[in-house]
Amino acid sequence: MDLSYTPEQLAFQDEVRSFLQDKLPAHLSDKVKGGKRLGKADYEEWHAILNERGWLAATWAPEYGGTGWDAVQRHIFEMETTAAGAPRIVPFGLHMLGPVLQKFGNQQQKDYWLPRILNGDDWWCQGYSEPGAGSDLASVKTTAVRDGDHYVVNGQKTWTTLGQYANMIFCLVRTSKEGKPQEGISFLLVDMDTPGVEVRPIVLLDGEAEVNEVWFDNVRVPVENLVGEENKGWTYAKYLLTHERTNIAGVGFARQGLANLRRIAGLEQSGGQPLIQNPFFAGRLAQVEIDLMAMATTNLRVIAAAAAGNAPGAESSMLKVKGTIIRQEINALTRQAIGPYAAPFVSEELEAGSNADPVGPEYAMAGTQAYFNNRKLSIYGGSNEVQRQIISKAILGL
Amino acid sequence: MNFELTEERQMLQDGLRRYLSESVTHEGLAAATESEAGHDVGLWAGLAEMGVIGALFSEEDGGFGGAGFDLSLVFEETGRAGLVEPLLDVGVLSGGLIAALGNDTQRGLVDEIIGGAVQVAFAHGEPNSRYDLSRVEATAKAQGDGYVLNGRKAVVVGAPSAQMLIVSARTSGNAMDQDGISLFLVPVGQDGVEMRSYPLNGGGRAAEVTLTDVTVGGDALLGAEGQAFAALEDANARATCAIAAEALGLMETIKTLTTDYLSQRKQFGQPIGKFQVLQHRMADVLIEIEQARSAVINLAGNLDGDRVERERHVSATKNLIGRVARQVVEESIQMHGGIGMTQEYALSHFAKRLTMVDHRFGDTDFHLERFIRLSAA
Known part of the structure; x- marks a missing residue:
């Protein structure tokens, strides 16, 4: 048992740190740390910087332009980038579609789409969820009917994150109504500029429209955009979801959130002293920090097992549940720390470079809206109820 | 022991509930918030006309209520409707302070407040x-x-x-x-x-x-x-009673929305309300809302008591309301799933308003600490 990194891993950590020091633009890390909105150009800028260093596709094999990192290296990279306030890597092309194409795509698809993901030629979004389906992904209703060299797609996807920026969407579509719901699903790549595709924003609790509805009205998709075999899409979808769970514990986000909370609690005054010195508040803060310390090690245990070649299974459900509980608690404590200035809602303040003078302290708006926004953590990517169900079946055998 | 409303209060409650359910809409609330004044002039006039503002004042101040149970009745209903009008601020805080401290000339403002002509x-x-x-x-x-x-x-x-x-x-x-x-x-x-x-x-x-x-x-x-502090503390106690009751009303509506959703929404082939895990969590939500109701009654019944006892109830009630509010908000959003995250769906308004209750007149921890201090005194 040894909790420390090997010398090689420490050297890698240093390499990542000095790269971030040199290459992470301050205007991006300022936005991330200040909880400002990031736009399409911000993400693209960061992707290009990473791509130039060859570090954009952490989960890809080197033959496709990936890093070939093991799970520990990926973890170190995650920790360092989040601590430095780097924008997150937009996962749809890199962490989701990329691995699916590498495993199930044909040569032509790999040759065409993978470099475009790395170079930022396409912005992908995910067409999985449908209205009324939620975590029950297999109940896909969007249909794709073969017509000559095309599929004709009709239906609706929802909760499509950052779909407003995307020019491409990978979709689960129903190509057969025979058999079990899982059996008639296909995996289709759709150009969003095709006539009949419409994107409508969904405004969330925090007043932001980061998710969308995507409508398909007789959208004609060339058959070469089918990935793998017709009606086998469920297999690919499940494979994709295991990659969606990279960094599912969110340890880096939690640490960043905790540091921000500590800063705020040091600035807020209660009863004539900094809030962080109030024993009631300090106790809550310590409690969540203690939980995070243990969870970080649980995360490392799973990562070490993965690095040794054991694919994480239901353990990632455990990390999702505990990780989101901890992050949401940090969000709640941050909101609490903000006090009366949690109430004002001036949306323009979250625009980076906005001249709007903050109503209260500069952290108040971002901290409060993050509480509302991050209620999603325990809902998306398979709700925590679904995760607990997986744990009770797959680990406990109940 | 009698937990029934008096006949007059029952009539006010019925009338107010009917009026608000007809007048307050999700779209109207959003429009009021977006408008420069932040409120709906017609609704305010309607509340005045019904005597709702007057119910917050005693007869000697020109109203026809003013007791803790009048406050709790009115604000439970405004909470239930998700009303955003500044009734607590104008009626309970400012109106209450003018009635308590004002000279004869200043007290003329109370009549104008009750009539709906002036907001302070x-x-x-x-x-x-x-x-x-x-x-x-x-x-x-x-x-x-x-x-x-x-x-x-x-x-x-x-x-x-x-x-x-x-x-x-x-x-x-x-x-x-x-x-x-x-x-x-x-x-x-x-x-x-x-x-x-x-x-x-x-x-x-x-x-x-x-x-x-x-x-x-x-x-x-x-x-x-x-010498304003004693009156400030008194107004603060009454405002805490009002906002606690408002929180209770918000909780009741959230409970109804969530229960309806659990019955209607189907997943994995059945209404999600058939899943035992959600049934139990919803049952806990109900138990806690009943706790919140009792806490509001405790405070309303002790508003006119001696100072220490009243203030202990202020802190006890606000602490409990804060804890239950967080549970109700987070559980209701979670049990709704994605739809509970959207601005367009009614839950968002009630959940955000209920969340903000902990950011006025002292939060859960503030009142926990204060309760301990007052109990030791």
Whole structure:
């Protein structure tokens, strides 16, 4: 048992740190740390910087332009980038579609789409969820009917994150109504500029429209955009979801959130002293920090097992549940720390470079809206109820 | 022992519930919040006409209620409807303070408030005061037979629609002293009064109010100079009762929305309300809302008691309401899933408004600590 990194891993950590020091633009890390909105150009800028260093596709094999990192290296990279306030890597092309194409795509698809993901030629979004389906992904209703060299797609996807920026969407579509719901699903790549595709924003609790509805009205998709075999899409979808769970514990986000909370609690005054010195508040803060310390090690245990070649299974459900509980608690404590200035809602303040003078302290708006926004953590990517169900079946055998 | 409403109160409750259910819509609430004044003029007039504002005042003050159970009745209904009008600010805080401290001329304002003609906002909290009631840094210096006011007031709810402010300012003492706090009636158009208006999470509007060398006459002073704290604490207790009741009403609506959703929404082939794990969690939500109801009754029934006992109930109730509010908000969003995250669906308004209850008049921890201190006394 040894909790420390090997010398090689420490050297890698240093390499990542000095790269971030040199290459992470301050205007991006300022936005991330200040909880400002990031736009399409911000993400693209960061992707290009990473791509130039060859570090954009952490989960890809080197033959496709990936890093070939093991799970520990990926973890170190995650920790360092989040601590430095780097924008997150937009996962749809890199962490989701990329691995699916590498495993199930044909040569032509790999040759065409993978470099475009790395170079930022396409912005992908995910067409999985449908209205009324939620975590029950297999109940896909969007249909794709073969017509000559095309599929004709009709239906609706929802909760499509950052779909407003995307020019491409990978979709689960129903190509057969025979058999079990899982059996008639296909995996289709759709150009969003095709006539009949419409994107409508969904405004969330925090007043932001980061998710969308995507409508398909007789959208004609060339058959070469089918990935793998017709009606086998469920297999690919499940494979994709295991990659969606990279960094599912969110340890880096939690640490960043905790540091921000500590800063705020040091600035807020209660009863004539900094809030962080109030024993009631300090106790809550310590409690969540203690939980995070243990969870970080649980995360490392799973990562070490993965690095040794054991694919994480239901353990990632455990990390999702505990990780989101901890992050949401940090969000709640941050909101609490903000006090009366949690109430004002001036949306323009979250625009980076906005001249709007903050109503209260500069952290108040971002901290409060993050509480509302991050209620999603325990809902998306398979709700925590679904995760607990997986744990009770797959680990406990109940 | 009798937990029934009196016949008059029952009539008011029925009438108010009917009126609000017909007049308050999700779209209307959003429009009111977006408007410059932050409220709906027609609704306010309707509330006045029904006698809802009057129900917050005793007969000797020109109303026909004013007891704890009148407050809790009215605000449970406004909460149930998700109303964003500044009824608590104008009626309970400002109206209550004028009724308690005003001279005969000033008390004329109470009639105008009850009639719906005038709104007065209470400018007390400051950027650094958090929930400390006695922390007042704004100053009032005597000049001639009047005063000159300077300072900044934070998150003054209802100020954008008000014609008049009650401003707290220090005439003597240090920032945290209870002695030395005075109240002044200041028209919003007075020279030196600047307002920055903005919308609030959970609806309605507030303003940051900056006072720069605002000159008022001696007749602007409300009550005795430097002696406002006792009345402040009394108004704060009544406001806590009102906001706790409002929270209860918000919880009741959230409970109804969530229960309906659990019955209707199907997943994995059945209504999700058939899943035992959700049934149990919803049962816990119900149990906690009943706790919240009892806490509101406890406070409403002790509002006119002796000071320490009343204040213990203020803190006990606000602490419990804060804890239950968080559970109800988070569980209801979670049990709804994605739809519970959307602005367009009604839950969002109620959930945000309920969340914001913990950001006024002291949060859960503030009152836990205060309860311990008051109990030890």
